[in-house]
Amino acid sequence: MSRILPFCLLVVLTACGTTASSSAATTADVAADSAVDIATADASPDVAATGTDFNAQASDFTCIQKGTKIRNFYLTNPLGNLDAAVAVANNAAGGQYPVGTIIQLIPNEAMVKRFKGFSATSDDWEFFSLSTSASGTQILQRGTTAVVNQFGGNCFDCHSKADAKFDLICEETHGCAPLPFTADTIAAVQSADPRCP
């Protein structure tokens, strides 16, 4: 298993992708374009009561190595909340990541923090399954509790096992079942991101 899975990851990395326009949207924008994007959310968003949102588009997912590396994962925040996001990641007591945080372990998967109220079930995280190639990123699936990865694993099912104080972030010590990859294998997959120069 542990020898086959990394190979599968690299094969999937060769899949073709397209790009789309970027969006650091306000909730007013969300009201206009959320029908498809958040169709899998638990309930209709209360757009009137919320603040800033980050409704990620395919083009928002670029070379994973451009992010800030924290232990095994990479983190970015296109809304300018990077320092706050890094502070949460480095806080042993956990915490809630700020809106706009994009976290990736491997190029083909991402978690994005949406606006407060997006989904109480998923702690306002949106899960993404991505296809990546040298020409960019394609969104295969996005949502809260129904997104599965390229191996058929449900993102939320695994990540919801993390201790509540860690905001659905698993890492190696937060209570999720471990992945069958070593940190070295994860790093190798990150280095092989076809979108990186």
Ligand code: HEC
């Ligand atoms: C089999 C359980 C499982 C599935 C399915 C799964 N993950 Fe994870 N994920 C983990 C574990 C465990 C880690 C921690 C890996 C490590 O650091 O060793 C992780 C790490 C991550 C990270 C880095 C932050 C963190 O939580 O440590 C992101 C982002 C992530 N996964 C997103 C996803 C997305 C998106 C999907 C679905 C497309 C997904 N995962 C599916 C278990 C899973």
